Amino acid sequence: MLFHVRMDVNLPASMPEAEATALKATEKAQSQALQASGQWRHLWRIAGQYSNISLFDVSSIDELHQLLSQLPLFPYMKIQVMPLCRHPSSIREDDR
Template sequence: MLFHVRMDVNIPSALPEAEAAAIKAREKAYSQELQSSGQWRHLWRIAGQYSNISIFDTASIDELHTLLSTLPLFPYMKIEVMPLCRHPSSIRSNDL
């Protein structure tokens, strides 16, 4: 199943910089593992914001929830999820 996911990050300014840097490093490593596995298919930064738009490919919404809730930055995120399905007018057959 494909999901469009928007993640807006808001790290509290009171969080010590060293702790924030460590969380970001863990987030980067985990996100790259998920991208390598094919579960995190696309990742784009939203220009001018600490936000991204991503496409996830998981077997279920429960699996997606598990992946998102184990992101190191999850406690500092607002997340919007939209399930996707193929549009009948799409000319692409390789984007499933």
């Protein structure tokens, strides 16, 4: 199943810089591992914001929730999820 996910990150201004840097590095490594696995299919930054639009390819909404809730930045995110399905007018044979 494909899911369109918007993640808006809001780290507290009071968070020490070293802690924020370490958290972001851990997040980057985990997100790249999920991308390599094919579960996190696409990742785009929203220009001018600490936000992204991503496409996930997982077997269920429960699997998506598990992946998202294990992200290091999860406690600092506002997340919007939209399930996707093929449009009948699409000329594409697959979801790539």
